[in-house]
Amino acid sequence: MAKNNNDTKREENLEGTILFNVPFPKKLDAASLKALKEMTAIVKRQPYHVEYIHSYGQDSPFFAGLANKVFIGNRDPESGYTYATPRGADMYSGNETEWVQLPDEGTVHAFTVCHFGSEEFLPDTPFVLALLEFKGANTLFLTRLMGLDPAKASLDWIGMPVKARYLRNSKMKPTDIYFIPAEMKEE
Template sequence: MTINPKAKLEETQDGTVVYNFDPLIVKSHYEIDYVHSYAQDSEFFKALGRQELMGSKCKKCGYTYGTPRGHCMECGSETEWYKLPNEGKIHAFTTCYFGGEAFLNETPFHLVLVEFEGVDSLFMSRIIGVDTEDLYVGMPIRAKFRRNLKLNPTDVYFVPKA
């Protein structure tokens, strides 16, 4: 056992950027490696590499989801995968002036809720290649996929249908 009442942390020469004193707002660096599983949603992310979007369909009531879902929100039964079309139309849209780390350099950016024909729920994604004032509900759009997958939701995005 060591007992040292004079123990002291090393002093450093680096400081902290202070943006505001009241309330105190400081700059902190934050970075981690995050290992996680996509579990039952894995097929959705694997399909992005084939440039396909996969939705979920209830095995019992037939409700169709434009997103991965292990179980039906309508009746609770297990779902199965099915291929979504790569084209749809804008159901709703918004312009974001702030975003998570992945999007900060792209602000402002547009989010859309994509409506696929014959699908009961919507899919949220980004749309690029169109100015805010040119976006409209019902605009035909199509999915594009990153060539070098990151295996995350940003691998797919939408553009106006030519």
């Protein structure tokens, strides 16, 4: 994926020609068998596709919440320790956690601008990735931030108040919720 005009290499991809045969000695003798050791390797394309049946298990209500434009997390019923990313059991007490509504506004704890990404997310680049803090929650939440200029990344973004937006049609993914600067007007 060439992203820079200064790149000196052509992009590599898996496109190629299908071969049904390759050169091989017509006559096998000691010399031609020995020469096989000097040959370069055959490198071929080997596709593999798979579809998983993925259950969100005990975390399922979180995704149902997002589909209904509600942001929920988990809380230890005794200590009140609150997880902004769902977790079925508290890591300190071992208690089963309960569901709790989280605020739609938070602040940026850490962030980056991804100019490259995994193959699946390359079309999204550049995108802003952030860990958010929420009042009343003890842990963070990983999300995408929209409405910021990726070319103007700044440490000043840390601490910025942000507010939630939701996809109109859920994809049953954690990206059904994303955030924008709190001061920004909704389109």
